[in-house]
Amino acid sequence: MTVSPGGVPGQTVWRAPRLTHAVDAAISVPGSKSLTNRYLVLAALADGPCILRRPLHSRDSALMVAALRSLGAVIDEVPGDGDFGPDLRVTPLPAQADRPSERAVDCGLAGTVMRFVPPLAGLVSGSTAFDGDPHARRRPMGAIIDALRGLGVSIDDGGAGSLPFTIASTGEVRGGRLVIDASASSQFVSALLLVGARFAEGLHLEHVGKPVPSLDHVRMTIETLRSLGVGVDDSVPNHWRVSPGPIAAFDIAIEPDLSNAGPFLAAALVTGGTVRIRNWPSGTTQVGDAWRRILPLMGATATLRSGTLTVTGGARITGGTFADTSELAPTVAALCALATTPSTLTGIAHLRGHETDRLAALAAEINGLGGRVEETADGLRIQPAPLHGGVFHTYEDHRMATAGAILGLAVDGVEVENIGTTAKTLPEFPALWAALTGKAGTAGTPASPAGAHA
Ligand SMILES: O=C(O)C1=C[C@@H](OP(=O)(O)O)[C@@H](O)[C@H](O)C1
Numbered sequence: 290m291t292v293s294p295g296g297v298p299g300q301t302v303w304r305a306p307r308l309t310h311a312v313d314a315a316i317s318v319p320g321s322k323s324l325t326n327r328y329l330v331l332a333a334l335a336d337g338p339c340i341l342r343r344p345l346h347s348r349d350s351a352l353m354v355a356a357l358r359s360l361g362a363v364i365d366e367v368p369g370d371g372d373f374g375p376d377l378r379v380t381p382l383p384a385q386a387d388r389p390s391e392r393a394v395d396c397g398l399a400g401t402v403m404r405f406v407p408p409l410a411g412l413v414s415g416s417t418a419f420d421g422d423p424h425a426r427r428r429p430m431g432a433i434i435d436a437l438r439g440l441g442v443s444i445d446d447g448g449a450g451s452l453p454f455t456i457a458s459t460g461e462v463r464g465g466r467l468v469i470d471a472s473a474s475s476q477f478v479s480a481l482l483l484v485g486a487r488f489a490e491g492l493h494l495e496h497v498g499k500p501v502p503s504l505d506h507v508r509m510t511i512e513t514l515r516s517l518g519v520g521v522d523d524s525v526p527n528h529w530r531v532s533p534g535p536i537a538a539f540d541i542a543i544e545p546d547l548s549n550a551g552p553f554l555a556a557a558l559v560t561g562g563t564v565r566i567r568n569w570p571s572g573t574t575q576v577g578d579a580w581r582r583i584l585p586l587m588g589a590t591a592t593l594r595s596g597t598l599t600v601t602g603g604a605r606i607t608g609g610t611f612a613d614t615s616e617l618a619p620t621v622a623a624l625c626a627l628a629t630t631p632s633t634l635t636g637i638a639h640l641r642g643h644e645t646d647r648l649a650a651l652a653a654e655i656n657g658l659g660g661r662v663e664e665t666a667d668g669l670r671i672q673p674a675p676l677h678g679g680v681f682h683t684y685e686d687h688r689m690a691t692a693g694a695i696l697g698l699a700v701d702g703v704e705v706e707n708i709g710t711t712a713k714t715l716p717e718f719p720a721l722w723a724a725l726t727g728k729a730g731t732a733g734t735p736a737s738p739a740g741a742h743a
């Protein structure tokens with residue numbers, strides 16, 4: 290049970306472990322969400338069976354697996370050497386005749402499922418109904434809906450421009466030139482590039498509008514496609530040309546999720562200790578590799594040696610200006626709230642369309658603990674302030690929950706609502722946090738009767 294924003298008496302919260310000593314821990318983190326869900330989509334379209342080694346097993350990846358199975362891919366769990374679950378063997382989508390003609394896809398709150406799967410469903414004959422969690426209906430989807438119409442795929446969204454909607458397809462997509470506005474999410478671009486090679490004429494995608502956010506994730510898509518033999522030309526800004534052709538079958542080891550490594554690394558800064566993350570890749574397309582640049586700006590040292598990233602915190606956390614931190618922003622904001630100097634986060638207006646309006650949520654919840662956070666048009670301004678305990682509401686957002694845990698390391702009495710929401714990308718979070726801190730967070734009822742802030 291969880292406490293909804295505003296607080297409901299009698300329901301449970303997770304009392305975040307508070308540390309008064311420096312952490313000294315080595316942690317392995319599960320596979321990357323972004324890589325796992327990209328490789329799952331590509332495996333469904335590949336020219337032969339594929340293996341994903343050490344994939345993520347979480348709510349978002351389970352939703353992707355279920356979606357692809359409903360479209361006709363066969364996905365089996367097979368034994369592997371990962372610490373966090375089996376490997377996956379994917380037999381691609383079968384010939385059209387074998388496919389059921391009506392199916393439903395639950396997107397949960399997964400951006401990768403709600404954006405990546407509809408264009409794929411355009412390549413499968415029959416009708417596919419998409420829906421998700423209540424908040425999923427508020428996440429931006431207009432560009433994907435318009436894109437499918439532009440590609441000649443029939444889609445009924447009741448005029449809402451969002452989930453739920455139903456796609457009816459013949460299974461053939463001609464492709465060619467397509468113009469979208471991807472300013473609300475990079476996932477619109479990635480979604481179309483991932484399937485573009487399977488359109489008869491390939492795809493020439495153009496973005497028109499305010500800048501595409503989280504461009505690192507588009508680069509991940511392009512590099513992944515190229516590594517599987519797909520021709521992608523991104524030499525002209527805001528234009529992407531995908532050549533028609535096969536997607537080579539693969540056997541790939543998924544890197545650990547470097548964004549999800551962030552909260553553990555943050556603990557080194559908060560406690561002045563040392564955290565080592567195992568199996569850090571020497572080269573990667575993940576945005577989370579930016580921790581090696583960001584954390585030293587806040588007073589830490591970061592050293593990558595022999596596949597282990599070691600971060601050691603300094604005497605204090607220094608704030609600063611952080612641009613385009615994308616999905617790292619909630620962790621950065623939590624650190625800034627504990628910093629001794631002011632901070633500004635910029636280039637993250639699109640976080641208002643994430644799992645929740647993250648700018649509003651971070652401001653409300655950090656301020657609820659006594660912080661001084663202001664929303665700006667495209668980010669947050671965070672001033673140093675003494676924090677106190679209280680309920681940290683999480684709005685079904687995994688990264689809000691981990692932000693609350695970070696604050697709780699330094700502040701007595703932080704109670705995180707619905708720690709279970711971390712299952713979206715990191716179901717092992719409470720156990721790994723206990724391994725890091727040597728203390729398990731405890732479930733309980735909020736200390737203040739109405740679950741309100743102290
Ligand atoms: O393609 C991806 O795997 C992602 C792209 C980004 O989405 P936005 O561009 O909507 O921020 C990121 O925030 C999300 O967590 C994962």
Ligand SMILES: C=C(OP(=O)(O)O)C(=O)O
Nearest residue numbers: 398399400401616643644
């Ligand atoms: C924005 C995120 O997720 P999604 O893939 O659902 O967009 C995230 O994980 O921070």
